[in-house]
Amino acid sequence: MATATTAAYSPADAKSRASHRPWFFTRPVAKTGLVSWLTTVDHKKIGLLYGITALFFFLVGGIEALLIRVQLAVPNNTFISHQFYNELFTMHATTMIFLAVMPLSAAFFNYMMPLQIGARDVAFPRLNGFAFWVFIAGAIVLNVGWFTAAGAPDVGWFGYAPLTSNAYSQQFAGDVSTDLWIMGLQILGVSSVIGSLNFIVTIINMRAPGLTMMRLPVFTWMTLFTAFLIILSFPAITIALVELMMDRSFGTGFFEVAKGGMPILWQHLFWIFGHPEVYILILPAMGIVSEILPTFSRKPLFGYPIVVFSGAVIGFLGFGVWSHHMFTTGMGTMATAAFSLATMAIAVPTGVKIFNWVGTLWGGHIMTRTPMMFALGFIWMFMMGGFSGVMHSAAPADAQQQDSYFVVAHFHYVLIGGSIFALLAGIHFWFPLIFGRIVSEFWGKLSFWVIFVGFNVTFFPMHFLGLNGMPRRTAVYDGNMGWNSANLVATIGAFILAIGIGIYFAVMIYTYFKGKKAAGDVWDARTLEWSVPTTPPPEHNFHVTPTVHARDAFWYEKTHAKEIAAEKAKTAAETESHGGIHMPSQSWFPLVTAVGMLIGGLFFAHHYFPGAIAGGVILLIGVLGWAFEGPGGYHLHIHKDGSVTGGEGQDESAH
Amino acid sequence: MRFSLVPTLRRATTLLAVALIPLFTAGWLSGPQSTFDVKGPVAKSQLDVFYVTVWVTMAIFVVVAAVLAYATIKFKARKTDDEHAPVPPQGHGNPLVELGLIAASIAALVIIAVPTLKAIWYTYDVPEEQRANAYEVTARGLQWWFQFEYPSEQIDGSGQLITGNELVIPAGRPVRINLRTSDVIHSFWVPKLGGKVDMIPNRGNHMWLQADEPGYFWGQCAEYCGESHAVMRFRVIALAEDDFAAWVENQKKSARTVQPSASPKAEFASYDMTRKPRNAPGYTADFDADPMAAWVNFQFPDKDENADLVAKGRALFKEKNCITCHSVRGHEGVGVNAPDLTHFGSRTTVAAGLLENSKENLHRWLMYPNDVKPGNKMWVGVNGMAGYIDIDPATKRPTGTRHIELNDTESRALVEYLHSLK
Amino acid sequence: MSAHAGTIDHHHDHTTTTGIPNKKLFMWAFLASDCMFFGALISTHVIYRLHPTPDGADPLKIFSLELTSFSTFILLMSSLLMALAVGACQKGKVEATRKMILGTIFFGLIFLGCQVYEFTHFVHLGLTLNSDMFGATFYTLTGTHGVHVAIGVLWLVFMYIRTFKPADVSKAWVGRACLQFAAFAVATVTIMIIMLAVTHVGNEQGYTLAAIGAGLQHSLISCIAFVASCATLIALGRSSWAVDFGEANAVDVEGMGLYWHFVDIVWIVIFTVVYLLEYL
Structure with missing residues (x-):
């Protein structure tokens, strides 16, 4: 066995090391079962974990939305209390943004991006697992309020100071809910930033040979932009939350008027994060x-x-x-004008995308399969959301629209009609790749049409509600304001939408167990993720690392089959001579570290500092174990007949 | 499977869209807070900008949607040749087309930008030439009501004129409003007169409005401000110059005192005193039909006023500690934590623009304030002053004991007293 | 384990697309994120300096520019040592790397000690986290930076201990590593206690020899513990066996170095904005 590679590792070491490792550093080897999921470093498994969690929270957020719509169905309704309503809209937004759309995007980043760039995994596989477990920790901290006396957070998803201060938040109950909200967002921020750093390094550094930046699939490009947006925008909210936490826990006055604080500063810090966040939600969809x-x-x-x-x-x-989220805060004419114009300017690149999508259809051979239906629905709905966005950019008009249902309509067109439609399209599109089964066209299209109709019936009337003077975040309205019928229509629409989502999920679950099997490249696709040897893809993704010769690399492979086959045989031999396919080892420490963070976060939010320190100690143990166990790794060998040998801790002398 | 679901659904969508159109016309844009039914120059200017954005985006929409729809239909693969058709030309795009479209988008945005900029400066403050004529008031947001202060109306020994929840302004004159808050962020919004501007702690915001004609307008807090944000509302009444002067004159007076009569009235008109559901409506069609006429009626004493009950109510107002938070100039009330009630009887609404100021509604508000506005300060206390119920300062939970108990008879007297404060 | 075929090119990694090692790229991206982090904090401080609370503290009466200049200089010098450590590691000189890392740790600790002293002194003068807005922004900003330095020191300590990892995997070193870490921890805590005790006495009685002696006497146990832990560190500071640390680890040391330099640069900005600008 030649140690010609620079990797400080050889299979022989694995054997001797494994036998001498203390139990603390024993690497888990299970490839199926619970342990394999808890310790996984496989980007595909992590992607699935993200996806399933995100869809779960998507349903939770949806139920919150339905409760809101039931309350608003008729005027002067007493279905739920004001307090509960406030908790619902706060958690609906927080859940949908941080626990549904962002992680669902992250699921695709994780699963598809390494496949699209012809990599075997991300740059830091354990860190990738860590990002997911930290995300779960954040999700738990955010939602734990539902099960405590304090209730769920109720300050609105942008938590404007000083409503979040000790004096005003949850005045009639112990107000841990706001502390939990702060801690939850803080932990989710850690997850997002770590995940994004990993994606940035992966995209820049782990591309297959020949895959220049200008040959990257557009989804990978958008992953890269989103990752940059996340690492550059999240620090602003982190600082805002740190300052708020200092105010609440240590008596500072960053946002407390009595101590000279300026609540407006919170808005600036929040929206410096919050606006890029909007693009964090929509760029993956694009x-x-x-x-x-x-x-x-x-x-x-x-x-x-x-x-x-x-x-x-x-x-x-x-x-x-x-x-432009603050046009009504009295910024003065110059600032308002500047941000108004800048906002209009952003419509240009957005419009360009729509033109190019139409251009893509033009002269094509359009197959209106279910993913395509959702994608076309996306263009229509996103266009409408974009137009209401242009209306907001005109600051004087926005003075009437800000914080009204017109804004609610706008961002739901962008976030459901935009992000969610595209993500649902993505699930349909990649389902055969991920699970090896294909969704029924009839049921797929049925779910699309019910969702499409339900969505528009729900949110189109909200434009009129807003222009008719209905402010958002109102738990109850009077029957003499002219809002009754539009609200009722919206509620009916919400239930149609819910039925559509229900059909969608039912079909997905059915297909997972009983759907028609589909092998390989079912859509005649164009990018590398479809060139995997089997569906679902094997753990090592590709038997042979692809070499890229053009944009739409897989399309090129299909049209140049002969040359590619020869090239692959050559690359395969080369890889084998270097010791086979190098795979990362599984690890317990990402989970341990995240659990430390969860425990510390929960105790800190409850101002029980010994517990917080205990969490910190677990976290430190996790980090140390992580550092000292080393990256590990093992090799796989592909044989001519397509069989795979080798694996973690296996005797490789047979090779 | 020949069942053609998709066209059926399409037809259903079209039908639904057609069915919705009458709904739009039947009042979806004509409520009391409609931004289309503008009654002043600020709202008018904002609506004009809105229309520009609507027409420009509609024009773009028509073109792009037409091309998109055409492309989707024209280039749609037929069922039979889905996978087997020859691959279309693999074109990568056309830079000239792209540049042209970018230029066109920028041009469209310039059409929006020009009126936008004009309106930003126009709506920001009272125009220079009218500044001397402008009337100044201060609106202050509190959880969950509004206080209105008139710096130009000074009362001997009591400072400026202060009212609550109903802003009375002169019509046909620009009104410059200083926006302040005593707690969290609120937002001042009277849709028919102008867009909203926020009331932000530690920040002196302002806005201007003008009601072209006398009128009665609905307004509402537009920034989430805590538990009862949804029911933090107010009204604006614009009066002709003479009426306004008369109104100010009356407001500056101390509270009206009713002398008990020599022969006490036997009975007065009774009203429904049963407890209603939490969010039960507090409006009536009669009032909404002509709110201005209703407002005028409120300026005069009730015909069936019971002077003895008023006196009893005044005593109770002190006895029940209402005076520690509410001010009734000339009477016992001296508090500053709650709305000034000196001329409460002349206001058309109670509980911050939420309920019409009928005896029935006022009784409901006094007896069950938490039904009407959960978490309100009269119920839970404010700034160290106790409310109806006792709150444990440590846990911030009700302890179960009550500071203030009212029964129907007492409430009836208080209602009579408050209504006598014209 | 240092039996690598051929020499290692520290500026080009053939296994990555760009040739930049993954860890290095990761660190650069992280530092970009951290820039925004400190950007937001420094902005908060500046905004509140421009809108001070009326009865707020006067920084000029509180700051001691001499002390802060000294600690700034020390931190800059630590960056030099850090760069030398990276250089030594790239040449495979384990012993030199250790010395430079120790030096960096030492200088980093002096900086932290100055900050601890400064904080206690300021609190003594009445500037606390919740005394006024200046206190809040000052402690939050410099404290956050201090936490960054502390994390850097911790990282350096772990890297130092890591250099003793035996190449022979059968050789147990966990106990030794724990002892080394404990010695570092004890030395750090005790020297801080001693320093505070000495300055406390010194501030009251003037810095005479007798006063310093009294200060040392007050913290006698700490003094003994400090000497003992230093002795332990010296005793454990050599390895007679072949270690699993060398050129291959240069990228780890370099990543740590990037972090350290970044934290220094941030301090230069903080020193300028928070301290020097007050004297304008």
Whole structure:
């Protein structure tokens, strides 16, 4: 066994090391069962974990939304109390943004991005697992309030100071709920930033040979932009939350007027994060749609460089428009004008994307399969949301729309009609790849149409409600305001939407167990993730690391089958001569570290500091174990007949 | 399977859309807080900008939607040749088309930007030439009601004129409103007169409005401000110059005192005193039909006023400690934590623009304030002053004991007293 | 384990697309994120300096520019040592790497000690976290930076202990590593206690020899513990066996170095904005 590689590792070491490792550092080897999921470093398994958790919270957020709609169905309703309503809308938004859409995007980043760039895993596989477990910790901290006397957080998802201060939050119950909200968001921020750093390194550094940046699939580009947005915008909310936590726990006055604090500062810090966050939610969706449209039009994306560039411009300008969330805070004429114009400017790159998607359809061979239906629905709905967005950018008009149901309509068009439609399209699109089964076209399309109709019936009337003077976040309204019928229609629509989502999920679950089997490249797709040897993909993704010769790399492979086959045989031999396919080892420590963070966070939020320190100690133990167990790794060997040998802790002398 | 679901659904969608149109016309844009039914120059300017954005985006929408729909239909694969058709030309795009579209988008945005900029400056403050004519008031947001202060109306020995929850302004004159808050962020919004501006702690915001004609307007807090944000409302009444002067004159007076009559009235008109559901409506069609006329009626003493009951109510107002938070100028009330009630009887609403100021509603508010506005300060106390119930300062939970108990008879007297404060 | 074929090119990693090692790229991306983090904190401080509370403390009466300049200088020098450590590690010189890391730890601790002294002194003068807005922003900003330095020191300590990892995996070293860590912890805590005791006495009686002696006497147990832990560190500071640490670990040391330099640069900004600008 030659140690020609630079990796400080060889299979022989694995054997001797494994036998001498203390139990503390024993690497888990299970590939199925609970332990395999708890200790996994496989980006595909982590992606699935993200996806399933996100869909669970998507349903939780949906139920919260339905309760809200039931309360608003008729005027002067007494279905739920004001307090509970306030908790519901706070948690609906927080859940949908941080626990549903972001992790569902992260699920696709995790699962698809390494496949799209021809990598075997992300750059730091254990860190990837850690990001997921920290996400779970944050989700638990945010939602634990439902089960305590304090109740769930009730300060609104942007928690405007000084409503979050000790004096005003939850005045009639012990107010841990706001502390839990702060801690939950803080922990979720850690998860997002760590995950994103990992994606950035992976995309820049782990691309297959020949995969230059301008050959990257658009979804991977959008992953990269989203990751950059996350690492650059989350620090602002982290600091805002730290300052708020200092106010609540240690008596400082960052946002407390009595101590000279300026509550407006919270808004600036929050929206410097909050506006890029909007693009964090929509850019992955744009990426998914930019994959689906070319596949089902059977032609390349129209104007690829411009689509990529406009994504970059959106991300960049996204940092310069935060104050358009604050047009009514009396910023003065110059600031208002500047942010108004900057916001209009951002409509240009967004419009460019829509033009290019239409251009992609033009002259194509459009197959209206279910993923394509959702993608087309996305374009229509996102366009409408974009237009109401332009209406907001005109600050004087926004003075009437701000904090009204018009805004509610706008961001639901962008976030459901945009993000969710694209994510649902993505699930349909990649379902055959992930599970090896294909969703029934009839039921898929049925779910699309019910969702599409339900969505529009719910949210279109809200434009009128807002223009008719109904403010958002109102638990009850009077029957003489002219809002009755529109609200009732919206509630009916919400239930149609719920039925649609129900059908969607039922079909997915049915297909997972009983659906038609589908092998390989079912859609005649264009990007590398479809070039995997089996569906679902094997743990090592590709038998042979692909070499990329063009944009739409898999399409090129399919049209140049002969050359590619020869090239692959050569690469395979080369890999084998270097010791086979290197795979990362599983580890317990990401989970241990995240559990420490969960315990510490929960105790800290309850101001029980010994418990918080105990959590910190567990966290430290996790980090140390992580550092000292080393990255590990093992090798796999692919044989001519396609069989795979080798694995963690296995005797490789047979090779 | 020949059942053609998709066209059926499409037809259903079209039908639904057609069915919705009458609904739009039947009042979806004509409520008391409609931003389309503008009654002043600020709201008008904002609506004009809105229309520009609507027409420009509609025009773009029509073009893009037409192209998108055409492309989807024209290039749709037929069922038979789905996978087997020859691959279309693998074109990568056309830079000239892209540049043209970018230029067109920028042009469209310039059409929106120009009126936007004009309106930003116009709506920000009272125009220079009208500044001398502008009337100044201060609106202060509190959880969950509004206080209105008139710096130009000074009362000897008591400072500026202060009212609560109903802002009376002169019509046909610009009104500059200083926006302040005593606790969290609120937002001042009278849709028919103008868009909202926030009341932010440690920040002196302002806005201006003008009601072109006398009128009665609905307003509401538009920034989430805690438990009862939804029921933090107010009204704006614009009066002709003379009426306004008369109103100010009356408001500056001390509270009206009713002398007990020599021969006590036997009975007075009774009203429904049963406890209603939590969010039961407090409005009536009669009032809404002509709110201005209703407002005028409120300026005069009730015809069936029971002077003895008023006197009893005044005593109870002191006895039940209402005076520690409420101010009734000239009477016993001296508090500053709650709305000034000196001329409470002349207001059309109670509980911050929420309920019409009928005896029935006022009784409900006095007896069961937490039904009407959960968490309100009269119920739980404020700034160290006790409310109806006792709150444990440590756990912030009700202890179960009550500071203030009212029965129907007492409430009836208090109602009579408060209504006598014209 | 240092039996690597050929020399290692520290500026190019053939296993990555760009040739930049993953860990290094990760650290750069993290530092970009951290820039925004400190950016937000420094902005908060500046905004509240521009909108001070009326009865707030006067920084000029509190700051001691001499002390802070000294600690700034020390931190800059620690960056130099850190760079030397990276260089030594890239050349595979384990012994030199250890010395430079120890030096960096030492200088980092002096900086932290100055900050601890400064904080206790300021609290003594009445500036606390909740005394006024200046206290809140000052302690939050410099404290957050201090936490960054402390994490850096902890990282350096772990890296130092890591250099003793035996190449022979059968050789147990966990106990030894724990002892080394404990010695570091004890030395750090005790020297802080001693320093505070000495300055406490010194501030009251003037810094005469007798006063310093009295201060040492007050913290006698700490003094003994400090000497003992230092002796332990010296005793454990050599390895007679082949270690699993060398050129291959240069990228780890370099990543740590990037972090350390970044924290220094942030301090330069903080020193300028929080301290020097007050004297304008």
